[in-house]
Amino acid sequence: MRILLLTEFFPDFDKRAFTGGVEARIFYTALFLSKNHQVFVIARRKKSQEKREIRQNLTIIRVGSETEDSLATFPSVLDRLIFTILAFWQGVKLKIDLVEGSNYVAFIPAFLIGIFKKIPKIAWYPDTLIGKWRKYFGLVGFFGEIGERVFVKLGWDKIITISPAVKERLVNYGVRQEKIKVVFCGVDRKVFKPLKKYKTKTLCVVSRLLPYKRAEDAIKALAYVNKKTKTAFKIIGSGPGKENLIFLARRLKILKRVKFYESIDQKRLAQILGRSHILVHPSVVEGFGIVILEAAGSGTPFIAASIPTSKMLAEKLRSGLLFKKKNAKELAEKILELFENKKLYEKLRKNGIENAKKFSWEKLGRETEKVFFSEKGLTL
Numbered sequence: 001m002r003i004l005l006l007t008e009f010f011p012d013f014d015k016r017a018f019t020g021g022v023e024a025r026i027f028y029t030a031l032f033l034s035k036n037h038q039v040f041v042i043a044r045r046k047k048s049q050e051k052r053e054i055r056q057n058l059t060i061i062r063v064g065s066e067t068e069d070s071l072a073t074f075p076s077v078l079d080r081l082i083f084t085i086l087a088f089w090q091g092v093k094l095k096i097d098l099v100e101g102s103n104y105v106a107f108i109p110a111f112l113i114g115i116f117k118k119i120p121k122i123a124w125y126p127d128t129l130i131g132k133w134r135k136y137f138g139l140v141g142f143f144g145e146i147g148e149r150v151f152v153k154l155g156w157d158k159i160i161t162i163s164p165a166v167k168e169r170l171v172n173y174g175v176r177q178e179k180i181k182v183v184f185c186g187v188d189r190k191v192f193k194p195l196k197k198y199k200t201k202t203l204c205v206v207s208r209l210l211p212y213k214r215a216e217d218a219i220k221a222l223a224y225v226n227k228k229t230k231t232a233f234k235i236i237g238s239g240p241g242k243e244n245l246i247f248l249a250r251r252l253k254i255l256k257r258v259k260f261y262e263s264i265d266q267k268r269l270a271q272i273l274g275r276s277h278i279l280v281h282p283s284v285v286e287g288f289g290i291v292i293l294e295a296a297g298s299g300t301p302f303i304a305a306s307i308p309t310s311k312m313l314a315e316k317l318r319s320g321l322l323f324k325k326k327n328a329k330e331l332a333e334k335i336l337e338l339f340e341n342k343k344l345y346e347k348l349r350k351n352g353i354e355n356a357k358k359f360s361w362e363k364l365g366r367e368t369e370k371v372f373f374s375e376k377g378l379t380l
Helices: 020-031 075-093 104-117 133-151 164-172 213-230 244-252 266-275 290-297 306-319 330-342 343-360 362-373
Strands: 002-006 040-046 052-055 060-066 098-101 121-125 158-161 181-184 201-208 232-237 258-261 280-281 300-305 322-323
Touching: 002 020, 002 075, 002 104, 020 040, 020 213, 020 290, 020 362, 040 075, 040 322, 060 075, 075 104, 098 213, 098 362, 104 121, 104 133, 121 290, 121 362, 158 164, 158 362, 164 306, 181 300, 201 213, 201 266, 213 244, 213 330, 244 258, 266 290, 280 290, 280 330, 290 300, 290 306, 290 322, 290 330, 290 343, 300 330, 306 322, 306 343, 322 330, 322 343, 330 343
Parallel strands: 002 040, 002 098, 040 060, 098 121, 121 158, 158 181, 201 232, 201 280, 232 258, 280 300, 300 322
Antiparallel strands: 052 060
């Protein structure tokens, strides 16, 4: 089969620095599918990336002008509009049997390519933000709100999503249940594995620094925990909220305990996550939460805000605790509980290592492949 995957960004093969779960999923999906199929990926071009890369059956085509980041800003609206046009133009020139769009920017060109070439059109839906765009992204969220209300009404042949919670929201927005297939994300166990922990008790947050990711709750919790026991805090991610987090940490007199990391590759991420004692995941909006899987595979228990996806992973992995979202005091209490209860900590650590085996990128690839074959009227 000849498959076209449209996405906003696709990482360099060697560096593998992912900006989020969407990029990780598209990378591993493309890698798996290219073992037995001809796969094309069309994406935007980040600074210093090649316009075209070919790895055996996998061809990556990057279009548009170079961009530094993936933030949603007014100037980026025009760049993303240009991308949709260029992506469509490149896509219609390819000889393909099926097309998938993997995020908001890729949906329109993917759908139009499917119509133009009369081939199955698949949408991969990582999350839904209808009714919340303005709250989380300000005025620029106006475009996202309009766009998503259009995207869910398009005549997709199939929608793949990553959790039952997202499926439920899509159904509430009018998508027929039989059109939706849930395929969980995975973890690369060769990369994310147990490591010797830091000597100092260390918390870790892996997240884009956006308002709904709530990294400030972790900063506030650290201030409380640090009064009881000296604790280091590592924040991995970038975004417009960084300066506010630095200001907050300085005001709470814990800035020297906090270290920020930006644009690190997957290998470095795995080292920090594996050596940290606890992953703190205070995000209140999450389609899945891949980093929780990565923490589990690394033998690092997690403490996450009690939202549907984190509840699901807590149940399946049995390697973490939940706290009431936006409640920094309860988060701090959960952190101290794990620090002080060594028996519980060890139980969660072992559970995570064992249960993370149930989630693999290969399994995601196989299930995605089955969806693609079914839309072509074929079976594996």
